Amino acid sequence: MNEIFDSIVDGLAEKGYAVADSFLSQAEVDAILATAEFKHGIDQFKKAGIGKNQGLQINEAIRGDYIHWLDKNTASAPAKVYLDRLQELILYINRTLFLSLKDYEVHMTIYPIGSFYKRHLDQFKKDDHRKLSVICYLNNDWTAIHGGNLRMYLTGETLDFLPIAGRLVCFRSDQIEHEVLPATRERLSLTGWILDQVADLRHL
Template identity: 30%
Template sequence: MTKIISNLNVTKLVVDHPIGPDNPPRFTPYSPNCADIDDKSLSQDALQMSDFEVCWADKLTDKQLDQLVDDGWIVIDEVFTHTALLALQAESGFVQYRDAELTAGVRISDIRGDRIRWITKNFFAGFYYLQSINALAALFNQSLFAGIRHSEAHYACYPAGFGYQWHSDNPAGRDERVISAVFYLNDEWTASDGGALEIIDKHGSHHSVMPVANRLVIFDSDLQHQVQIAHRQRYSIATWMRRDGLVPFIEDSM
């Protein structure tokens, strides 16, 4: 089995061209010929948090919560509204990705080939996504006493020919990550496109999850998993709910 190497040391990336109010991602490419057309409705300026609100208590059945505890993983499909999904897909195409790193500055693309960008408040859709994930974390705190204090997420793009070998999101000696959640952005993904997430559950059973759009896979961060080599570009948002955090903002907003 591949040696487990920390991927926790990549959170200090500098945003050099932030997506923000002056630089909004658009649903359609900018065209100088159309500069005088008011295309505000096409941009994500129009997005609102309400587009991303999910009633997680309704979305997740008690059976699924039990499965998360017993087996260590679950899948939820058709998570967000069409608007929210489109916005996340659009934003994922505007992100300036950087090579993900394993340890201080070292890239080993045959272990981990994704290119990433951490989501900050400078992102539109991504930031709303993270707020919605915090609401899900609050549900896990209430119903499972998960003790989550903070969430983090990054957009990820695996170029064709790359994957991510077997690992746990809590490498040896670390336990800050409680729950991992990966949201997928890929339309019309088929088995021949590769890129499945393989996961070994708490009983040692092996599962394979296709990275299809609007799917959220949620799993115990201690579980072993890998991303098979993708044969076309594979887009996702990798998300972690953590027990550390200087600001317990989840509790504050409840």
């Protein structure tokens, strides 16, 4: 795993983003997909909104995903495997890039067929504690024909990444605008942010 962590750190330092395949093994992906939350689908999830706290709004013209927040104290064993690995990554980044990252917040995410999330930044205008965005995909047998790419907007170019199972994408929350393109299949992920403060659990 240190080799994968090294590739993530190198990418963040050089480009502000990194893509690491096999962050979760196939068996770990399948175990997460077998949890009660994903097995019951969007019936166990809430419609995702735009903004935070009192400013939260539902706007399907901007985003169409459904989410279920994870609490590290009550998460299922398969989800805890991912959360623990994310904690290891935080410690590794702090040691190598000398950042003062302290915690994370993660939700399970379902994008129904045809849904999307328009171009945006992950860091809130009035809350700059999200430092790194981390997305781990759970989509088995995903190919380009299914769509659903994560599109990053970089200086002078755009990059698209397929949401294939086990792949982790990590990038600067304050710098890289991105969007989720529509897909012909339901699109699943663990979506989160690494913070420079202890996570606020009130939204969970």
